[in-house]
Amino acid sequence: MDYLMIKHAHVGFVGFSITLFTLRGIMQFSGIDWRRWRLLKILPHLNDTLLLCAAVWLAVTSHQYPFVAPWLTAKVFGLLAYIGFGMLALRRQAPLNVPAFIAALASVAYVVLVAISRSPTLGLA
Numbered sequence: 001m002d003y004l005m006i007k008h009a010h011v012g013f014v015g016f017s018i019t020l021f022t023l024r025g026i027m028q029f030s031g032i033d034w035r036r037w038r039l040l041k042i043l044p045h046l047n048d049t050l051l052l053c054a055a056v057w058l059a060v061t062s063h064q065y066p067f068v069a070p071w072l073t074a075k076v077f078g079l080l081a082y083i084g085f086g087m088l089a090l091r092r093q094a095p096l097n098v099p100a101f102i103a104a105l106a107s108v109a110y111v112v113l114v115a116i117s118r119s120p121t122l123g124l125a
Helices: 003-029 038-062 070-089 097-117
Strands: none
């Protein structure tokens, strides 16, 4: 497959992942139980699997790997923060839902900015 095609697919999966997370968060904070829609429980996992596969393919193809390329290492740690905060944010009636939701969006914003700048410090240092 063409590198640019996979890269564009990866970016599309990222956008869809953020959209699904935001939608589920907004629904939860509005008192709507998004868990009753099977599609909203399954689709994020399917999309994130495709996102991860595209990311691995891009890393292998470009010969840039986490723990070798600092910006990819930063993306991995940012992704782990996004997952952790996202899990807290989407728990049922947890006291930290809103702060965790904001932290998850901040984490994913950092990951996107690192991807764009290819710098773990976002070019600020």
